[in-house]
Amino acid sequence: MIVQNIFFWVLALAMVLGAIGVVRSQNVVHAALYLVVVMAGAAAQYILLAAEFVAWVQVIIYIGAVIILFLFGIMLTRAPMGGDTKLDNDQRWPAAVVSVFLAGVLGALLIDAFGKKEIVISGAKGEQLLQVGKAGHLADSIFTAYVVPFEVVSILLLAALVGAVVIARRD
Amino acid sequence: MPHMTLALEIGWGTTLAIKTLLVLAIIPVGALILGYTFLLKMMSHMQSRLGPMDPGGFHGWFQLVGDGIKFLQKEDIMPAESDRRVFAMAPAIVVISTFLIFLVVPTGPRLVVKDLDVGVFYALAVSSLSVVGVLMAGWASANKFALIGALRAAAQLIAYELPLLLAVVGVVIQAGTMSLQGIVGAQVDGSIFGFSGLGNPFILTQFVGFFLFLIAAQAELTQTPFDMPVAESELVAGYMVEYTGFRFLFFFIGEFGTAFAFAALAATMYLGGWAIPGVTGGMADLLGPLVLFVKLMGVAFLMFWVRFTYPRLREDQLQAVAWKYLIPIGLLNIIVTAIIKVAV
Numbered sequence: 001m002i003v004q005n006i007f008f009w010v011l012a013l014a015m016v017l018g019a020i021g022v023v024r025s026q027n028v029v030h031a032a033l034y035l036v037v038v039m040a041g042a043a044a045q046y047i048l049l050a051a052e053f054v055a056w057v058q059v060i061i062y063i064g065a066v067i068i069l070f071l072f073g074i075m076l077t078r079a080p081m082g083g084d085t086k087l088d089n090d091q092r093w094p095a096a097v098v099s100v101f102l103a104g105v106l107g108a109l110l111i112d113a114f115g116k117k118e119i120v121i122s123g124a125k126g127e128q129l130l131q132v133g134k135a136g137h138l139a140d141s142i143f144t145a146y147v148v149p150f151e152v153v154s155i156l157l158l159a160a161l162v163g164a165v166v167i168a169r170r171d
Numbered sequence: 172m173p174h175m176t177l178a179l180e181i182g183w184g185t186t187l188a189i190k191t192l193l194v195l196a197i198i199p200v201g202a203l204i205l206g207y208t209f210l211l212k213m214m215s216h217m218q219s220r221l222g223p224m225d226p227g228g229f230h231g232w233f234q235l236v237g238d239g240i241k242f243l244q245k246e247d248i249m250p251a252e253s254d255r256r257v258f259a260m261a262p263a264i265v266v267i268s269t270f271l272i273f274l275v276v277p278t279g280p281r282l283v284v285k286d287l288d289v290g291v292f293y294a295l296a297v298s299s300l301s302v303v304g305v306l307m308a309g310w311a312s313a314n315k316f317a318l319i320g321a322l323r324a325a326a327q328l329i330a331y332e333l334p335l336l337l338a339v340v341g342v343v344i345q346a347g348t349m350s351l352q353g354i355v356g357a358q359v360d361g362s363i364f365g366f367s368g369l370g371n372p373f374i375l376t377q378f379v380g381f382f383l384f385l386i387a388a389q390a391e392l393t394q395t396p397f398d399m400p401v402a403e404s405e406l407v408a409g410y411m412v413e414y415t416g417f418r419f420l421f422f423f424i425g426e427f428g429t430a431f432a433f434a435a436l437a438a439t440m441y442l443g444g445w446a447i448p449g450v451t452g453g454m455a456d457l458l459g460p461l462v463l464f465v466k467l468m469g470v471a472f473l474m475f476w477v478r479f480t481y482p483r484l485r486e487d488q489l490q491a492v493a494w495k496y497l498i499p500i501g502l503l504n505i506i507v508t509a510i511i512k513v514a515v
Binding site: 029033053063065067071072075076135 | 254257287288289292293295296297299300302303306307309310318321322325326328329332349
């Protein structure tokens with residue numbers, strides 16, 4: 001457990017530094033690249049939580065697609081090549097208030113919900129109680145217990161996709 | 172056949188170091204083998220090029236050594252307007268993405284760095300990281316040609332990631348697992364119409380997927396006919412245009428190393444990987460790497476054959492091939508595979 005704890009704090013520190021980089025960066029491309037660090041850190045945290053499949057989904061969706069689209073959009077429209085642009089405004093104080101408030105609410109909620117809960121990983125005889133997040137287990141629960149929400153989300157995404165095509169069509 | 176076991180007791184730290192060094196060595200070695208065999212020799216034969224066949228006498232064997240020495244001599248140039256840190260990091264990210272693919276490719280029953288439960292999915296996820304490196308390179312170069320090349324690359328790589336995934340889903344459905352070791356096992360244990368002597372290489376049942384995978388991999392590698400991002404007659408060298416010497420060599424090794432990795436993945440998923448009929452146990456561990464190498468060279472031959480034969484697609488044709496043909500065919504392949512899987 002000690003090793004996991006050390007890795008957790010190292011990753012958490014990297015993610016926080018990356019997040020500070022995102023908001024403090026004067027260059028919009030740099031901000032997007034710092035976001036890659038935060039996303040990769042989140043994926044690594046999932047691996048620490050034994051949620052392997054979710055971790056690689058995080059990599060392929062957020063780093064492989066979302067960030068690429070961010071960068072693509074930025075570079076296609078207003079990529080400040082060479083030299084920095086001033087990306088700053090006068091909303092430091094409101095932003096600080098909102099983020100402290102959010103951190104407080106979320107932190108209090110998480111501590112209230114899970115603070116006293118201890119997750120038993122191995123039993124008295126040393127056997128593994130907690131199943132490592134294999135893709136098979138995830139698929140089993142998606143297609144049995146959660147099949148209705150899953151299908152509803154699918155239809156919602158399909159509707160959004162059709163809507164995007166309708167809006168983008170010229171005729 | 173005598174059953175051999177390797178009874179070596181080594182700690183996890185040593186194992187980790189050995190594995191890391193092996194994978195680190197595979198990328199340049201694989202890239203050089205592909206570059207030498209196909210780029211220098213096969214292309215020279217097919218296109219009647221005299222240059223690469225000349226240095227050193229016999230079949231121009233010295234050409235690659237000469238190229239290597241040339242690259243190391245080149246001056247390391249950074250454009251004055253470039254974003255220096257991003258410019259320097261970009262080639263490393265491309266090579267790291269290639270490095271990570273090799274971690275799950277099995278070369279024997281026990282010879283695999285880490286047989287992940289989500290093996291194939293992991294391989295495709297980390298291979299998509301290279302796009303970030305390409306975009307960084309194109310933007311940080313502060314060069315119009317480089318930026319256009321990077322944007323073309325990003326659009327192309329995102330479009331062709333879908334057919335690549337869809338092609339693999341067919342194999343995953345048939346094998347019932349995403350682990351590459353499990354996929355090899357399913358092919359070894361399978362049978363063709365009740366005849367189990369040869370196993371069931373998935374190329375027989377998933378040949379549609381195999382061709383989808385090869386076409387999509389060709390596009391992911393930005394090789395001709397999908398080489399719009401590096402089209403030399405339009406963009407000089409695309410996102411690599413400002414890179415010289417050692418940094419350019421990194422991109423080169425990344426490109427051919429990824430070709431090596433994709434060929435290995437295709438050989439593992441469709442041609443039975445390290446397995447050949449009749450070889451099991453310790454012998455398979457011994458012969459596995461060689462068998463996989465022969466198979467992946469066969470796949471790589473197909474990929475480079477196409478590369479040296481066909482002209483370049485236009486940008487709209489390139490997108491049309493992905494969205495109008497490959498993705499519907501991939502979805503159809505999944506539906507048919509799923510129906511047969513459930514019915515049989």
